[in-house]
Amino acid sequence: MRDITIIGGGPTGLFGLFYAGMRKATAQVIDALPDPGGQLTALYPEKFIFDVGGFPRVLAKDLVRSLLEQATQFGGEYHGGQRVVGLEEKDGHFELVTDTDRFPTRAVVIAGGIGAFAPRRLPQPAAAPWEGNGIRYSVGAPSAYDGKHVVIIGGGDSAFDWADQLNARAASLTLVHRSDRFRAHGATVAAVQAAAAAGRVTIHTFHELADVVAQGASIHELELKDIKAKSTRRVRADVVLPMLGYVSDLGAIADWGLTVANDEIAVNSEMATGRAGIWAAGDITTYPGKLKLIATGFAEACTAVNQAVHWIYPDRKVNPGHSSNLAIFGQKDD
Ligand SMILES: Cc1cc2nc3c(=O)[nH]c(=O)nc-3n(C[C@H](O)[C@H](O)[C@H](O)COP(=O)(O)OP(=O)(O)OC[C@H]3O[C@@H](n4cnc5c(N)ncnc54)[C@H](O)[C@@H]3O)c2cc1C
Numbered sequence: 001m002r003d004i005t006i007i008g009g010g011p012t013g014l015f016g017l018f019y020a021g022m023r024k025a026t027a028q029v030i031d032a033l034p035d036p037g038g039q040l041t042a043l044y045p046e047k048f049i050f051d052v053g054g055f056p057r058v059l060a061k062d063l064v065r066s067l068l069e070q071a072t073q074f075g076g077e078y079h080g081g082q083r084v085v086g087l088e089e090k091d092g093h094f095e096l097v098t099d100t101d102r103f104p105t106r107a108v109v110i111a112g113g114i115g116a117f118a119p120r121r122l123p124q125p126a127a128a129p130w131e132g133n134g135i136r137y138s139v140g141a142p143s144a145y146d147g148k149h150v151v152i153i154g155g156g157d158s159a160f161d162w163a164d165q166l167n168a169r170a171a172s173l174t175l176v177h178r179s180d181r182f183r184a185h186g187a188t189v190a191a192v193q194a195a196a197a198a199g200r201v202t203i204h205t206f207h208e209l210a211d212v213v214a215q216g217a218s219i220h221e222l223e224l225k226d227i228k229a230k231s232t233r234r235v236r237a238d239v240v241l242p243m244l245g246y247v248s249d250l251g252a253i254a255d256w257g258l259t260v261a262n263d264e265i266a267v268n269s270e271m272a273t274g275r276a277g278i279w280a281a282g283d284i285t286t287y288p289g290k291l292k293l294i295a296t297g298f299a300e301a302c303t304a305v306n307q308a309v310h311w312i313y314p315d316r317k318v319n320p321g322h323s324s325n326l327a328i329f330g331q332k333d334d
Contacts, residue, residue: 002026004308005096005105007084007253010038012282012297013111014067014078019305021074022328023320025312027305028076028105030098032083032116034138037064039283040294042117042246046157046185052294063294074328079103081138083116085252094277107308110273110280111301115248115263122153122242126211134212134219135240147171149236151222153209154243160184162241163192167200174235176224180205202235209240250284261286271304277311279304 004020006013009031020027035041040049040060048057055063072078079101086097087108096103119137121127127135139162150170152159155177161184167173175192182189195201206228213221213234222237250263258273259266264286271279281300283292290296302320310318325332 001093001104002028003312004107004109004305005030005103006109006111008038008111008113009036009078010111010113010282011040011067011294012301014071015298016109016111016281016301016305017071017076019302021076022323023305023309025309028079030079030082030084030096030103032118034081036068036078038113040064087256106312108278109304109308110253110265110278110284111282112253113283115250117246117248120244120247122209124209127209130212130219135242137242139241142166142169145169145239148238150239150241151176151235151237152241152243155179156183156243156245157185159243160188160192163201164188167195172236174202174204176204176207178208178227270307271300272307279308
């Protein structure tokens with residue numbers, strides 16, 4: 001049983017996890033994505049952000065790393081790869097239900113952003129039987145690709161980042177993209193193109209998956225279709241990594257009796273949702289004057305967590321005092 005469970009490990013949820021720890025509440029984050037960071041990790045890890053206080057400019061992935069370091073200093077956990085699909089109320093507490101687990105909690109903070117992220121799946125019917133058996137939507141440990149024939153499908157940051165990272169390990173690395181316009185960071189595109197010039201990567205533009213050619217129970221080759229020339233070619237493949245972006249969906253949260261419109265939850269100035277024990281913060285909230293920014297999410301996380309702490313432990317004030325004075329950081333006794 002935790003005091004506070006935060007749905008969503010984007011910047012808002014991660015800062016909320018830190019804040020709960022600072023308030024001596026036990027807390028955890030649940031996120032559909034395997035890795036923390038929400039939109040920053042899924043949509044723009046290589047972009048610079050210029051409007052987070054204290055950072056004249058910071059790469060999105062570096063901000064996530066710092067947030068995680070700050071968030072986990074009090075032992076709060078990040079449960080990745082689990083989508084919250086249900087909320088039950090029993091014996092004076094909640095139980096959040098994911099596709100694989102149950103999380104008992106006294107209070108809930110919904111920091112679900114634009115909804116649960118899931119990788120966009122390959123549209124070709126030939127792919128479906130191989131998902132989880134050769135076709136992987138989550139990369140996992142780079143060492144798993146040592147000596148393997150790897151095909152990456154996509155033209156964005158993730159596709160190029162992994163092509164850059166894995167080409168030295170793989171027996172062969174093929175990058176397949178439907179056009180010749182890449183949406184990845186210029187420096188990473190240049191690195192992969194240099195690897196291609198050196199013969200370590202093969203890039204097929206204007207190609208898409210046509211079929212999977214098996215040998216026994218494993219993928220052996222992919223048949224690729226040249227969408228301009230209408231011809232096909234085969235490439236060696238042990239593992240296929242589709243990197244086609246993400247789809248997001250508010251899912252079950254919309255059915256919890258909260259005021260939801262346009263995939264946003266209406267909250268008051270205390271970030272209260274109207275249902276006792278449930279607060280919301282970050283991009284998922286709406287109120288007059290709302291700004292969907294990382295900085296706003298941080299402030300809302302403070303408000304939501306402080307309200308939740310006071311609700312669970314009425315003897316603890318809503319106002320946390322200043323961190324610069326708190327004993328939890330070894331400062332003047334609070
Ligand atoms: C390209 C781009 C550039 C941007 N640049 C800036 C910028 O320069 N400055 C700025 O301030 N903002 C910027 N933003 C906006 C900023 O990223 C968002 O305001 C911020 O990510 C919101 O954080 P959040 O934690 O509220 O939500 P999110 O980052 O969306 O995180 C929500 C998390 O909740 C998870 N989740 C949702 N529902 C469930 C569920 N049912 N079960 C499990 N997990 C769930 C999702 O998987 C996700 O990981 C940018 C956005 C984009 C797309």
